[in-house]
Amino acid sequence: MMSKWAHAISFSFRSGSQADSLPIVSRIRAIDPHNSLKNIGGKRSMSVQTHRKCNVVIIGGGAIGSSTAYWLKKRASKDLSVIVLERDPTYKEASTVLSCGGVRQQFSLPENIQLSLFGGEFIQNAKKYLGDVDLCFQPNGYLVLASEKSAEVLQQNYKLQKELGACNELLTADKLKQKFPWLNVEDIALGCHGLDKEGWFDPWALLGGFRNRAKEYGADFLQGEVLDFHIPDGSKKINSVRVRAKTKEICTVDFDICVLTAGAHSGEIARKANIGNGPGALSTALPIEPRKRYVYVFTTQGENAPGPNTPQTHDLDGTYFRRDGKGSNYIAGRGPDEEAEPPVNNLDVDHEFFDTNVWPTLAKRCTAFESIKVCGSWAGFYEYNTFDANGIVGPHTYYNNLYIGTGFSGHGIQQSPAVGRVLSELILDGGYKTLDISRLGFDRIAANRPMFESNIY
Structure with a gap:
């Protein structure tokens, strides 16, 4: 029919x-x-x-x-x-091209999980589909953190992700500390770490x-x-x-x-x-409307800094960071509160936003980030669905x-x-x-x- x-x-x-x-x-x-x-x-x-x-x-x-x-x-x-x-x-x-090029299956809607599962498979095997192209895929996964309050939701999401074919692991605070020694887990109850088809790539x-x-x-x-x-x-x-x-x-x-x-x-x-x-x-x-988001590039000389295999880590307030490239650079960002959305008539970067909204969370989560140097930044537009x-x-x-x-x-x-x-x-x-x-x-x-x-x- x-x-x-x-x-x-x-x-x-x-x-x-x-x-x-x-x-x-x-x-x-x-x-x-x-x-x-x-x-x-x-x-x-x-x-x-x-x-x-x-x-x-x-x-x-x-x-x-x-x-x-x-x-x-x-x-x-x-x-x-x-x-x-x-x-x-x-x-x-x-x-x-202004995105961070991340791919993950750590969603709560079946549709998003399934869309990104195929996205991950496609990106991992890009040459099969697109020929001689190198997406520079870094399969380090995502690490989504949860407090006591949000741990149950993370567990439910993890269960659905596994049922649909995602390969993730749930880690208690103790196991998180063992696997990622640089991580401060004082206020963390649980983390979900992606083991396959997660990481980042070159969007260009x-x-x-x-x-x-x-x-x-x-x-x-x-x-x-x-x-x-x-x-x-x-x-x-x-x-x-x-x-x-x-x-x-x-x-x-x-x-x-x-x-x-x-x-x-x-x-x-x-x-x-x-x-x-x-x-x-x-x-x-x-x-649909444009929403501006900032990405900051920084370095640190602190001891016990996250190593090359560090996953893209998402904190309780939405702040994220990951290693960037083969050097010692990191990138980080966070979406603003709804009432503080920046104007979208340009792609200028607000560096004060980093100082007041991003850095405090980074410094709390990793002592090596207490002293960092911002060495670059860019802004891009989300195609934001206001519904x-x-x-x-x-x-x-x-x-x-x-x-x-x-x-x-x-x-x-x-x-x-x-x-x-x-x-x-x-x-x-x-x-x-x-x-x-x-x-x-x-x-x-x-x-x-x-x-x-x-x-x-």
Whole structure:
């Protein structure tokens, strides 16, 4: 039986024709028996060709968008034309490349655990998927600490993680001290340490791997800033998008299906399609906004400093740290309190925030951090989901040819391999095949069904 999503997709082609009952690749062949669509998009830049056509347009070329292009073209290389629109191909302010590149399965929601389990497998075996790419994966795991008050929640999370296939260990305060002698455990009751598919990697390399592989399979990556969409009156289908190219020309891309993966700017772009501005089902906004986060680089000359195999350690208040590179540098950070979110009109770093909110926790947890020297810093944007701080993945509830993959609130880079894969399944197969993450769909926003994480930073 064809799923309701496959039925919705069929309307983006020839509604009412025999092709409607076929998978998307077969429908394209039925509509275009001579396969003339395969070269739509070509290799020319938008500044040369001001009107383009494709089967799938992906708005946002970061990790999620590039992963989606990769999976779509990997599975339907000759039968599906894909254009990825990215407003800044240097990615200098992109959430992907400014992230810390962590991967872990220590979540409390089954969907996040499963998404990151595949992310960890993909990252550990990147060459199998992406060819000659080195993600510099450091398999040192995560260490999530809990007090007496939060220990029971950590135990529950650990049990679920194990049931779903994660390889973690629970450590009492005494065992933590034995394994990590530098750790002050006076106020710690329990810790969960990841033993497999956890650690960190080079996010630039992952993004480059997705992009290069997707291009090899035939995807086009074009520079352009979204201006607006064309939506016929009363239609539940978006026909095209207008973009401003690098040359300042206004270009139009016609498409059958649109995938919105624009990271921190997804909410803004959704409003250009009347999402959140219209009546009925269009009255529900896509609740994504940029949130600025700081990362600090420091060194220490203190004795008993955490060694090279130190896991990324998350403290009770959300402060985290880990070793960085092969030298003696560390990185650290922490999210601000909700009422103290910094402005997002720039990527300036607040160094006072480190002194007042990060360093005290570091110094308490490890005596070697009582005397440290900050030697670098950067800031990046979370694509923050203000509804429940978890990803929004799947079809839109009004537009039957719009799919969403955004709002991961700091977890996007590690979940990008799995999210791109499930989005390709929705488009090509009409439903989830490898992971059912339907609970993370856009419909939960309108229905007020938040999916909160517990005891997770």
